[in-house]
Structure formats: C-alpha cells, structure tokens
Amino acid sequence: MNELILAINELGKEKGIDPDILFQAVEDALVAAYKKNSNSNQNVTVNMNKETGEIHVYAYHTVVEGEAQNDDEISLADAREINPNYQVGDSVSVEVTPKNFGRIAAQNAKQVVVQRIREAERGQVYERFQSRNQDIVTGIIQRMENKNVYIDLGKVEAVLTPNEQIPGEVYQYHDRMKTFIVEVKRSTKGPQIMVSRTHPGLLKRLFELEVPEIHDGVVEIKSVAREPGMRSKISVYTADENVDPVGACVGHKGMRVQTIVNELRGEKIDIVKYSEDPAQYVANALSPAKVVSTCVNEDEKICRVVVPDYQLSLAIGKEGQNARLAAKLTGWKIDIKSESQAKAEDAE
Incomplete structure (x- = not known):
C-alpha cells in the first residue's frame, strides 16, 4: 500500500490537488467497497494511515437495552463486555477489517483516484474560466x-x-x-x-487591450453599439483635458483602431466623443456626417437633427445603419432632416 500513498502524494502535487482530497475520496470508496463485499449496509468508516497505507475499517453500533435488532445496534450486555462504562444510546466502534481488504482497497483506490483527479481538474478549469467570464x-x-x-x-x-x-x-x-x-x-x-464574436463586449475588451489609456482608466468607454461584421460605434470620454480620447483610440496613423478592425475582419468602427449634452452627443454619434443643428425634446427623448442636403444619405447611412447605430449608442430617438426639408417644414 506504500505505492498507493506515494502515487496519491505525487499525483496531488503534479495536478495541484490537495492530497487530503484524494485520501478522503479513497476512504469513501473503500466504505462503499466494504458494504458491497460484506453485503451489509451498516454504518462504517475507513481510516487510512497517510504514511504507511495501513487500512482499518470500523463499524459503529448504537447501544440498546434489549437484543440488537439490526447491524447498527449492539445490546448493552455485549457493549459492556468491550467497556463496562457504556450506557444505552452510546455509540460503540468495533474494528471489522476483513483479512483480504488490502487487495480490495488497491483495486478500488486506483479507479477512484483517477476519477477524483478528473473531477478536480474539471473543477479547476471551471473556476479559471468562470473568473474570466465576460472577458x-x-x-x-x-x-x-x-x-x-x-x-x-x-x-x-x-x-x-x-x-x-x-x-x-x-x-x-x-x-x-x-x-x-x-x-x-x-x-x-x-x-x-x-x-x-458578435457581443458588444468583444469590441470593448479589444479596445481595453489595445489602448493603454483605456486600460489605465484615463479614457473611459461610455457606450458601444454594434452591427457585427458591418459597422460599430463606440463613445469615449476623459476627464483629463490634456488627453484626446478619440485620438488615443485611433492611435498613430490609425494603427490602434486598425488592429481591432483587422481582428474583426474588416468591421468598420466609428469612434465618437461622449458629451453630457445630449444634443452634442447625438451630433457626435452621427459621425462621419456633419450636423448643422440639433433640437432636443427631453420628455420624449427625441433629438431632431438637421444636416446639409448633400450629407443626408451619409447621416442616415446605408439602409439606415448610421442613424440606427447612433440611436443605439446614445439611447435617443433621432429624427434626421436635410436643410431643405427643415426649411420647407418651417415655412409651413
């Protein structure tokens, strides 16, 4: 059994599992093995010496007044033959280790240790990735x-x-x-x-990895809106007047944002400056379109935007994508009109 003790300790170290967990698993398995081999369901425990590998099986009996009715009971008379101080209701432990139990133990232990190691490894992998959820x-x-x-x-x-x-x-x-x-x-x-690959969190984390100012907390990502594979918008903010949040994300010659675009296989990314002023924020969000004027309706959370005639299609975007993403990014409904449309409406 010394070989089993060595194997448990070595495996514990190698797999990063507390050997006590493996010893406990072996003892639990030996309890089941004993009950199966003795065809008994009595209350037993197995003690395994962690240095020598010596195994002892103990059965526990409750002291009763009359004759024992089952394997879990012992009469007061029989109990007092073991120790005259026993009283009714006491628990008496009796060693019941079978002669051939070492061989049975060896067979069961190997199987259980392998199984418990597998479970422990799965548990470790689960914990490791659970701690990286949303990453x-x-x-x-x-x-x-x-x-x-x-x-x-x-x-x-x-x-x-x-x-x-x-x-x-x-x-x-x-x-x-x-x-x-x-x-x-x-x-x-x-x-x-x-x-x-479609979650907005992927884009956010890519920026956190690529832009040191975001990683260090100097620049903050306020919002992300994505239509995966097509286009995304991200709004950024900084309290530091010496830092350009958009420039930090774009990087020298556009290198930082280009790395992220490449990772997302060509998805276009608009980086816009966040503003506490809803009108300014919506105007920024409609980038790359230029905005002439904005009018905010706080109650209905609608922002009416006027753009130059030649910029209308750019502001709305292909199939309404630019306006849709801007609305998603800001949380405001956006009503876009060209200067001509706005003048016509005002004339009415």
Missing part, C-alpha cells in the same frame, strides 16, 4: 459541426454557436481567433464555455 480568450479553431465552431482554449473547448458568429465570417481550421466568453456552464463532461 476575451484566444484559441485555435479545432472543428466545425452542425454550424457550431469548436475552439481549443488549452484544457477545454469553447463553442461558438451560429447566432454568436459574425454574418459572412469564414472560419478555417487551425486559425487563431479571439472570442468573448458569454457563459461558463458546468456539465457532466466538464465545463462548457460559450463564446461570441
């Missing part, structure tokens, strides 16, 4: 099945389901790719990591 992970595409993309993250696979995939994005075997963890679930086969 970015980098993995390698392993396989595609039923439109799901399976990504190798090291000790576990992440699942990118069709509704979390960027429309039109092509996934190739062995491609390295960043994804955003949206959920970590426990399952019988180990932790299930659900990831996304």
Whole structure:
C-alpha cells in the first residue's frame, strides 16, 4: 500500500490537488467497497494511515437495552463486555477489517483516484474560466459541426454557436481567433464555455487591450453599439483635458483602431466623443456626417437633427445603419432632416 500513498502524494502535487482530497475520496470508496463485499449496509468508516497505507475499517453500533435488532445496534450486555462504562444510546466502534481488504482497497483506490483527479481538474478549469467570464480568450479553431465552431482554449473547448458568429465570417481550421466568453456552464463532461464574436463586449475588451489609456482608466468607454461584421460605434470620454480620447483610440496613423478592425475582419468602427449634452452627443454619434443643428425634446427623448442636403444619405447611412447605430449608442430617438426639408417644414 506504500505505492498507493506515494502515487496519491505525487499525483496531488503534479495536478495541484490537495492530497487530503484524494485520501478522503479513497476512504469513501473503500466504505462503499466494504458494504458491497460484506453485503451489509451498516454504518462504517475507513481510516487510512497517510504514511504507511495501513487500512482499518470500523463499524459503529448504537447501544440498546434489549437484543440488537439490526447491524447498527449492539445490546448493552455485549457493549459492556468491550467497556463496562457504556450506557444505552452510546455509540460503540468495533474494528471489522476483513483479512483480504488490502487487495480490495488497491483495486478500488486506483479507479477512484483517477476519477477524483478528473473531477478536480474539471473543477479547476471551471473556476479559471468562470473568473474570466465576460472577458476575451484566444484559441485555435479545432472543428466545425452542425454550424457550431469548436475552439481549443488549452484544457477545454469553447463553442461558438451560429447566432454568436459574425454574418459572412469564414472560419478555417487551425486559425487563431479571439472570442468573448458569454457563459461558463458546468456539465457532466466538464465545463462548457460559450463564446461570441458578435457581443458588444468583444469590441470593448479589444479596445481595453489595445489602448493603454483605456486600460489605465484615463479614457473611459461610455457606450458601444454594434452591427457585427458591418459597422460599430463606440463613445469615449476623459476627464483629463490634456488627453484626446478619440485620438488615443485611433492611435498613430490609425494603427490602434486598425488592429481591432483587422481582428474583426474588416468591421468598420466609428469612434465618437461622449458629451453630457445630449444634443452634442447625438451630433457626435452621427459621425462621419456633419450636423448643422440639433433640437432636443427631453420628455420624449427625441433629438431632431438637421444636416446639409448633400450629407443626408451619409447621416442616415446605408439602409439606415448610421442613424440606427447612433440611436443605439446614445439611447435617443433621432429624427434626421436635410436643410431643405427643415426649411420647407418651417415655412409651413
């Protein structure tokens, strides 16, 4: 049994698992093995010496007045033969270790230790990824099945389901790719990591990784609006007058934002300056369109915007995308009119 003790201690160190957890698992398994082999359901415990591997099985009996009715009871007379001080209701432990129990123990212990190590490793992986929920992970595409993309993250696979995939994005075997963890679930086969390429959090975390001013808290991301694979808008703010929040995110010659655009396979990104003034914020959000004037209706949370005639289609965007994203970013309904339309309405 010394070999078993050495194996438990070595495996514990190697896998980063407290050996006491493994010893406890072995003892629990030996209780089950004893009950199975003796065809008994009595209350027993197994003690295993952590240095020598010596095993002792103890059965516990409750002292009763008359004759014992089952394996869990012992008569007062029999109990007092063991120790004359026993009283009715006391618990008496009696060693019941079978002669061949060492061999049974060895067979059971190996199986249980392997199983418990597997469980502990799954638990560690779950905890590690649970602590990284709502964060970015980098993995390698392993396989595609039923439109799901399976990504190798090291000790576990992440699942990118069709509704979390960027429309039109092509996934190739062995491609390295960043994804955003949206959920970590426990399952019988180990932790299930659900990831996304469409979540606004992916864009936010990419900026946090790429822009030191955001990482350090000098520049703050106020809001993100995404139409994955097409276009995104992000609003940024800083209390430091010496820092240009938009310039920090764009980077020298556009390098920082271009890195993120490349990671998102060409998704266009508008970076706009946040403002406490709703009219200014909406005007900024409609970038790259230029705004002539804005009129805010606080009660209905609608902002009426006037743009030059030649900028109307740019302000609205293809299929209304620019206006839609600006509304999503700011939380305001936006009514866009050209200067000609506005003048005509005013004339009426």
